[in-house]
Amino acid sequence: MGPGHLGVAPVNLFVLILLFGFVRLVFRLTFSQRPNPGQPKLKAPRPLKPKSAADCPVCRGEQLAAQSY
Secondary structure (H helix, E strand, O other), X not given: OOHHHHHHHHHHHHHHHHHHHHHHHHHHHHOOOOOOOOOOOXXXXXXXXXXXXXXXXXXXXXXXXXXXX
């Protein structure tokens, strides 16, 4: 081993760090969890709202109870 080998280690370390950074960048871009802007976001279903008292089971029960008195 001569003095010429001492200059190779920092270069190899620099190349290794660059390679690790490149692999990490590719992995983040490939497997990111962010939704694609072109895809619609999934929404929770809207709760159903009765249009009249006859459609609502609670209201219907109250009407039946009021009629039986």
